[in-house]
Amino acid sequence: MLEAFSSGFWQVLAWPAFGYLLLGIGIGFWVGLLPGIGGLATLALMLPFSYTIKTPIEAFSFLLGMLAVTGTTGDLTSILFGIPGESSSAALVLDGYPMSKKGEAGRALGAAIMSSLLGATIGALSLAISIPIMRPLVLMFGSPELFIITIMGITFIGTLAGASLIKGLLAGGLGLMLAAIGVDPQTGSLRYTFGLLYLWDGLDVTPVVVGLFAIPEIVDLAVRGTSISQAPKEKLKGVMEGVKDTFRHFWLVVRCSLIGVYFGVLPVLGANVAQWIAYAHSVGGLKDRKQAGKGAIEGVLGPGAANNSTRGGDLIPTIAFGIPGSASMALLLGALLIVGLQPGPEMLKSRLDVTFAMVWILIISNIIVAGICFLILNHLAALTFVRGSLLIPFLVVLVFIGSFTANNSINDLLVTLIFGCLGYFMVLHGWPRPPLILGLILGKIGENYLWISTAAYGAKWLLFKSVIALIILTIAVVAYPTIKERRGRAKYDRPEDAI
Numbered sequence: 001m002l003e004a005f006s007s008g009f010w011q012v013l014a015w016p017a018f019g020y021l022l023l024g025i026g027i028g029f030w031v032g033l034l035p036g037i038g039g040l041a042t043l044a045l046m047l048p049f050s051y052t053i054k055t056p057i058e059a060f061s062f063l064l065g066m067l068a069v070t071g072t073t074g075d076l077t078s079i080l081f082g083i084p085g086e087s088s089s090a091a092l093v094l095d096g097y098p099m100s101k102k103g104e105a106g107r108a109l110g111a112a113i114m115s116s117l118l119g120a121t122i123g124a125l126s127l128a129i130s131i132p133i134m135r136p137l138v139l140m141f142g143s144p145e146l147f148i149i150t151i152m153g154i155t156f157i158g159t160l161a162g163a164s165l166i167k168g169l170l171a172g173g174l175g176l177m178l179a180a181i182g183v184d185p186q187t188g189s190l191r192y193t194f195g196l197l198y199l200w201d202g203l204d205v206t207p208v209v210v211g212l213f214a215i216p217e218i219v220d221l222a223v224r225g226t227s228i229s230q231a232p233k234e235k236l237k238g239v240m241e242g243v244k245d246t247f248r249h250f251w252l253v254v255r256c257s258l259i260g261v262y263f264g265v266l267p268v269l270g271a272n273v274a275q276w277i278a279y280a281h282s283v284g285g286l287k288d289r290k291q292a293g294k295g296a297i298e299g300v301l302g303p304g305a306a307n308n309s310t311r312g313g314d315l316i317p318t319i320a321f322g323i324p325g326s327a328s329m330a331l332l333l334g335a336l337l338i339v340g341l342q343p344g345p346e347m348l349k350s351r352l353d354v355t356f357a358m359v360w361i362l363i364i365s366n367i368i369v370a371g372i373c374f375l376i377l378n379h380l381a382a383l384t385f386v387r388g389s390l391l392i393p394f395l396v397v398l399v400f401i402g403s404f405t406a407n408n409s410i411n412d413l414l415v416t417l418i419f420g421c422l423g424y425f426m427v428l429h430g431w432p433r434p435p436l437i438l439g440l441i442l443g444k445i446g447e448n449y450l451w452i453s454t455a456a457y458g459a460k461w462l463l464f465k466s467v468i469a470l471i472i473l474t475i476a477v478v479a480y481p482t483i484k485e486r487r488g489r490a491k492y493d494r495p496e497d498a499i
Contacts, residue, residue: 001352004352004353004355004356005128005356007353007356008057008353008354008355008356008357008358008359008360009356009357009360011057011353011357012057012061012357012360012361012364013364016058017055017057017058017061018061020053020058020059020061020062020065021061021062021065021361021364021365022065022368023062023065024046024061024062024063024064024065024066024067024365025065025066025068025069025365025368025369027042027046027066028042028065028066028067028068028069028070028073028365028369029069029073029369029372030073031066031070031073032069032070032071032072032073032074032076032085032086033073033074033076033077033085042066042067042070043063043066043067043328043332046062046063046066047063047334047335049062053339055339056336056339056340056341056351056354057353057354057357059335059338059339060332060335060354060357060358060361061357061361063332063335064332064358064361064362064365065361065364065365067311067328067332068120068308068311068361068362068365068366068369069365069366069368069369070085070086071086071088071089071116071120071271071307071308071311072112072113072116072117072120072308072366072369072370072373073085073369073373074086074088074089074307075089075092075096075112075113075116075304075307076109076112076373076380077089078090078092078093078096078097079092079093079096079097079099079100079105079108079109079112079300080097080100080105080109080380080381080383081097081100081214081217081383081395082097082100082213082214082216082217082218083210083213083214083217083395083398083399083402084209084210084213084214086271086307087205087206087209087272088270088271088272088274088275088307088310089275089303089307090209090213090275090437091275091276091278091279091299091302091303091307091434092112092275092299092300092303092304093213093217094279094292094293094299094434095108095283095292095293095294095295095296095297095298095299095300096108096112096299096300097217098293098294098295099295099297099300101295102295104238104295105238105381106237106238106239106241106242106377106381107238107239107241107242107245107297108242108295108297108300109239109242109373109377109380109381110238110239110240110241110242110243110245110246110374110377111242111243111245111246111297111300111301111304112242112300112301112304113242113243113370113373113374114242114243114246114370115246115253115256115300115301115302115304115305116304116305116307116308116366116370117308117366117367117370118246118253118254118257118305119253119256119257119260119304119305119306119307119308119309120308120309120311120312120362120363120366121362121363121366122254122257122258122261122305122309122312123257123260123261123264123308123309123310123311123312123313123362124311124312124358124359124360124362124363125312125359126258126261126309126312126313126316127312127313127315127316127319127355127358127359127362128355128356128359130316141266141466142453143449143452143453143456143461144449144453144457144461144462144464144466144467145464145466145467145470146266146445146449147446147449147450147453148467148470148471148474149266149470150442150445150446150449151446151474152470152473152474153273153276153277153438153442154172154176154438154439154442154446155474156276156277156280156438157169157171157172157435157438157439164430164431164432167430167431167432168432168435169435170431171426171431171432171433171435171436171439172435172436172438172439173439174436174439175435175436175437175438175439175440175441175443176439176440176442176443177192177439177443178203178208178436178439178440178443179202179203179439179440179441179442179443179444179447180192180443180447181193181199181202181203182199182200182201182202182203183200183201183202185447185448185451186451186455196411198409198411202444203415203440204407204412204415205272205437205440205441206402206403206407206412207403207407207412207413207415207416207419208415208416208419208437208440209437210399210402210403210416211399211403211415211416211417211418211419211420211422211423212419212420212422212423212426212433212436212437213423213433214395214399214420215399215416215417215419215420215421215423215424216420216423216424216426216427218392218395218396218399219420219424220424220427221388221391221392221395222388222392224388225388225389226387226388227385227386227387227388227391239374239377242297242300245297245301246301249297249298249301252282252285252298252301252302253301253302253305254305255281256278256281256282256301256302256303256305256306256309257305257306257308257309258309259274259277259278259281259306259309260274260275260278260305260306260307260308260309260310260313261309261310261312261313261316262274262313263277263306263310263313264309264310264311264312264313264314264315264316265313265314265316265317270310270314271306271307271310271311272441273438273441273442273445274306274307274309274310275303275306275307276303276434276437276438276441277306278302278303278305278306278307279299279302279303279434281302282296282298282299282301282302282303283296283298283299283302285298286298293432308366311362312359312362314328314329315329315332315358317329318332318333318336319355319358341354399416400413400416403415403416
């Protein structure tokens with residue numbers, strides 16, 4: 001095994017594989033900066049070019065290297081402009097953008113890049129060591145267990161609700177209602193489509209996320225009439241402070257990375273869900289919960305690590321069982337078959353060097369992109385000091401191009417505009433936006449798993465031991481913060497403490 005581990009490393013660094021890796025990183029870097037396009041669409045566009053590449057490691061150096069870095073660069077636009085470069089980077093807007101407004105863009109960027117690098121490394125190492133361990137665990141999980149896990153994710157709405165739990169629950173409920181739009185997958189009947197063909201497939205997450213988070217920030221920038229950063233203009237500073245923050249909260253980064261790996265392994269859930277769960281976990285541990293959404297560094301570190309570690313988690317079921325953990329992994333699975341590799345035990349036995357090469361591709365590509373980001377951070381952060389009137393037209397074009405390229409549909413622009421107005425209303429009146437997105441993402445997934453479970457087992461699946469164990473775990477996850485908070489409050493209210 002050590003020989004295959006070493007062989008994978010040297011094959012990635014050999015020419016022309018390393019050249020393909022650099023090319024993939026270059027494409028992924030710029031795609032990540034553009035909102036809406038995302039790694040999945042770019043992977044689909046670039047897949048045909050891999051047909052002409054001769055060896056599997058060269059092909060995956062190009063494809064996986066490109067996919068691996070989009071999460072990191074997507075985080076940069078979330079922090080600098082409040083515009084998620086990828087839908088999986090939306091959670092970084094909540095605390096990263098307020099830090100840019102306060103003139104702490106350097107610290108936020110340093111924390112995001114370093115936590116992304118650590119998260120990607122942990123995800124890649126998890127891929128290397130977990131294949132023999134994960135096989136029985138993944139096979140144990142069927143649709144009933146996955147449905148309960150989505151319910152567990154929905155319970156995090158309470159953590160994401162901010163100051164008002166009622167508003168958070170209502171926003172989450174609205175997200176669940178929006179998830180119901182489209183053709184009912186069970187009966188084929190139309191729900192809330194209003195006779196519009198566009199709504200038959202339901203709402204795409206990308207234009208909703210971009211509209212809900214980006215448009216309000218652009219309107220706010222226009223209303224203020226200043227630059228994004230309201231601090232005095234000076235050379236970018238605090239980058240090293242952000243890097244140090246990553247190591248000050250090292251175990252938080254590790255835990256959030258493992259959350260990313262876990263949700264990457266589970267089919268369908270992926271980085272979009274993992275980032276919000278990691279964000280909820282990060283801000284849930286704040287001593288002063290009121291700082292959440294106002295520039296807490298923990299709110300940058302958690303989702304930054306999680307959305308990058310999911311790449312390694314995604315690859316585990318894809319390589320071990322031929323079960324893609326996400327849509328991007330489905331495309332990579334196609335690439336595996338194109339180059340003549342059959343995922344599963346045979347690949348792990350005869351081409352273990354290719355599996356370990358993927359681990360090295362994830363690690364090396366993230367190290368390279370982190371180095372590039374640190375080199376150009378001053379130029380990127382300088383954009384936050386540009387006058388708003390000059391920046392807004394560029395941002396508006398960026399937002400609508402990103403929304404349009406998600407599905408190449410004019411209707412996506414309308415959806416972005418509608419959710420932009422809704423997002424601005426929510427910001428003005430103190431309504432939290434994350435629960436809406438979480439409800440939209442998990443609503444579709446949960447409904448499908450519920451239907452499959454009921455169709456296959458009736459109501460008996462509720463009595464499965466694994467389901468009961470997960471229900472108890474879900475209750476514990478919900479109850480623990482409440483009990484902890486009440487105990488803390490009770491302790492504070494004791495007379496001697498009050499004195």
